[in-house]
Amino acid sequence: xxxxxxxxxxxxxxxxxxxxxxxxxxxxxxxxxxxxxxxxxxxxxxxxxxxxxxxxxxxxxxx
Amino acid sequence: xxxxxxxxxxxxxxxxxxxxxxxxxxxxxxxxxxxxxxxxxxxxxxxxxxxxxxxxxxxxxxxxxxxxxxxxxxxxxxxxxxxxxxxxxxxxxxxxxxxxxxxxxxxxxxxxxxxxxxxxxxxxxxxxxxxxxxxxxxxxxxxxxxxxxxxxxxxxxxxxxxxxxxxxxxxxxxxxxxxxxxxxxxxxxxxxxxxxxxxxxxxxxxxxxxxxxxxxxxxxxxxxxxxxxxxxxxxxxxxxxxxxxxxxxxxxxxxxxxxxxxxxxxxxxxxxxxxxxxxxxxxxxxxxxxxxxxxxxxxxxxxxxxxxxxxxxxxxxxxxxxxxxxxxxxxxxxxxxxxxxxxxxxxxxxxxxxxxxxxxxxxxxxxxxxxxxxxxxxxxxxxxxxxxxxxxxx
Ligand SMILES: Cc1cc2nc3c(=O)[nH]c(=O)nc-3n(C[C@H](O)[C@H](O)[C@H](O)COP(=O)(O)OP(=O)(O)OC[C@H]3O[C@@H](n4cnc5c(N)ncnc54)[C@H](O)[C@@H]3O)c2cc1C
Ligand code: SF4
Numbered sequence: 001x002x003x004x005x006x007x008x009x010x011x012x013x014x015x016x017x018x019x020x021x022x023x024x025x026x027x028x029x030x031x032x033x034x035x036x037x038x039x040x041x042x043x044x045x046x047x048x049x050x051x052x053x054x055x056x057x058x059x060x061x062x063x
Numbered sequence: 064x065x066x067x068x069x070x071x072x073x074x075x076x077x078x079x080x081x082x083x084x085x086x087x088x089x090x091x092x093x094x095x096x097x098x099x100x101x102x103x104x105x106x107x108x109x110x111x112x113x114x115x116x117x118x119x120x121x122x123x124x125x126x127x128x129x130x131x132x133x134x135x136x137x138x139x140x141x142x143x144x145x146x147x148x149x150x151x152x153x154x155x156x157x158x159x160x161x162x163x164x165x166x167x168x169x170x171x172x173x174x175x176x177x178x179x180x181x182x183x184x185x186x187x188x189x190x191x192x193x194x195x196x197x198x199x200x201x202x203x204x205x206x207x208x209x210x211x212x213x214x215x216x217x218x219x220x221x222x223x224x225x226x227x228x229x230x231x232x233x234x235x236x237x238x239x240x241x242x243x244x245x246x247x248x249x250x251x252x253x254x255x256x257x258x259x260x261x262x263x264x265x266x267x268x269x270x271x272x273x274x275x276x277x278x279x280x281x282x283x284x285x286x287x288x289x290x291x292x293x294x295x296x297x298x299x300x301x302x303x304x305x306x307x308x309x310x311x312x313x314x315x316x317x318x319x320x321x322x323x324x325x326x327x328x329x330x331x332x333x334x335x336x337x338x339x340x341x342x343x344x345x346x347x348x349x350x351x352x353x354x355x356x357x358x359x360x361x362x363x364x365x366x367x368x369x370x371x372x373x374x375x376x377x378x379x380x381x382x383x384x385x386x387x388x389x390x391x392x393x394x395x396x397x398x399x400x401x402x403x404x405x406x407x408x409x410x411x412x413x414x415x416x417x418x419x420x421x422x423x424x425x426x427x428x429x430x431x432x433x434x435x436x437x438x439x440x441x442x443x444x445x446x447x448x449x450x451x452x453x454x455x456x457x
Contacts, residue, residue: 011110011386012393013359014441030393030437052086052366055359055384057108057128 001044002062003051005032009058016059019050032058067373068168068334069094072157074147075173075308076100078108078361079339081128083171084139086369096139097165099157101146104195105131110358112198113222114388118229119202123195147174150315152332169372172312172323172337173365176305176356181214183276188283189299192219201300205230209297212286214273216243218387220302221256225389228265235266235294237286242269247385248396248432251406252420255413255434256389263390268294305356307341322354327378329368336371338364348380349399349429359384382447392416395440398430398447407453410439419443426452 003023005016012030016023023043025033039047051059071087073080076098084096100106107126115121134141142159149158150170157165178191188209190201201223205211211227213220216238224236236243242253243260257267272289276299286294307322316332318324323337325344331337339361343354360383367379386395404422409431411418419439422430428451433440446453 011388012437013384013386013395014437015359015384017441018444026438026441028438030395048089052082052089053359053362055110055362055386 002038004060005034006058007031009056011056013055015053016050020046023047070168072097072167073171074099076106079173079365081106082362082365083368086366088137090373092373098139099142099147103144107195116198117202117226148311150312152316170335173339174308175340177308179304179306181301184301186278186283187281204298210295211298212294212296213300215302221389223300224265228263237268239272248400328371329379336368338368346380347378355383357385394434396432397444400430411436
């Protein structure tokens with residue numbers, strides 16, 4: 001799976017980090033930073049959860 | 064517990080409604096899904112309306128919650144531009160505006176809220192902000208370079224005041240309470256919000272009621288305040304709160320208090336669920352009934368409803384999350400912020416306008432608020448999860 005974060009839409013809620021902290025981090029302004037663009041299959045469910053709870057719908061998953 | 068229903072009807076085709084549909088599919092629900100909405104638009108998101116859409120930095124299409132193709136994949140029947148007008152719990156039937164009836168095995172109520180009104184405000188130039196059409200109308204009005212008065216200094220009024228001010232307009236923000244966002248975050252933080260607006264050149268008239276409107280030829284020309292003064296206005300936004308959109312449910316037998324009253328499993332009656340802005344439920348984590356008008360809650364409650372429909376019996380006990388953007392400031396909050404809670408700064412400095420504060424009731428953390436301090440706030444959320452106790456003035 002490939003993860004894409006739309007930084008311009010991100011509101012810095014940190015929900016993605018709470019859902020999968022090895023895949024997402026936040027910069028000093030709170031904007032999401034991708035730690036892994038292609039997370040492993042084991043992480044897929046948590047990453048999907050992160051995309052689902054993102055209040056700004058800023059996370060897209062391909063594949 | 065009944066078996067998984069074969070025909071789910073969701074009323075309210077917005078954040079809560081669409082997310083419920085999405086999560087039903089994600090959980091493997093293969094039955095019939097119908098999404099009924101009174102707006103003509105495909106489901107769209109509201110938070111950008113008072114921010115990017117109003118400011119003109121996003122094209123309106125960008126607020127769609129899902130593209131048309133992605134919607135088709137979900138295999139939902141969309142009934143748009145059609146209000147639900149009544150509910151027969153016994154017959155398990157919904158009546159629609161065009162007089163037809165729609166049967167269901169499980170029903171989800173996700174009709175959100177409707178802006179509260181001030182008397183005598185059907186004048187031209189007086190706006191509300193709830194829908195995409197409202198946002199586009201308000202933006203068009205602001206582009207004419209008017210004098211703007213915003214009535215109501217909750218998050219919505221405060222956001223619009225900030226956008227209008229950043230467009231270079233003369234803006235006055237009026238509220239009967241002494242500081243902006245008092246109801247959300249109490250007097251100390253409200254004071255800081257007020258100072259931020261004044262720093263950006265927005266005029267604040269807090270602690271003053273609106274007594275009436277002045278008009279000429281059906282168009283608003285001014286706002287009369289309780290102290291006898293009059294503010295010139297070409298455009299007025301009324302943002303004085305909202306009421307749950309439950310009118311169509313009156314007489315149905317569903318428990319309607321402050322919104323549709325649900326159990327901690329989002330259930331309002333057998334096979335009837337409610338979520339999002341319209342629903343009130345008992346949150347076991349805080350030991351209190353709540354109704355939230357927050358974007359994250361729409362998603363989380365929708366997920367909980369979808370799970371409940373397919374048979375997961377976990378109670379819905381979220382830590383509420385809310386954010387608002389005003390000027391260059393991002394305010395974020397986890398938990399609850401009751402009247403009279405003690406506020407204790409945990410990190411940063413309010414004078415520097417970057418801090419995290421805890422809200423305590425009986426020395427237990429019930430909420431944490433971050434002012435341009437997102438990462439520390441995320442860590443502080445744990446205090447709310449753990450119901451941590453903090454000693455006075457550490
Ligand atoms: C301008 C604006 C800015 C916001 N900004 C933020 C923010 O920064 N942060 C935050 O946390 N929250 C914010 N919110 C709140 C957030 O948008 C709401 O919590 C969220 O939209 C709730 O979703 P919902 O689906 O429950 O209700 P809604 O989004 O209100 O959707 C309900 C839908 O049901 C439809 N409907 C109503 N009655 C009927 C009927 N009888 N039949 C059929 N359809 C019906 C309505 O037309 C509407 O489309 C904002 C809200 C607004 C309006
Ligand atoms: S959950 Fe979404 S909005 Fe929040 S930090 Fe992550 S990407 Fe940004």
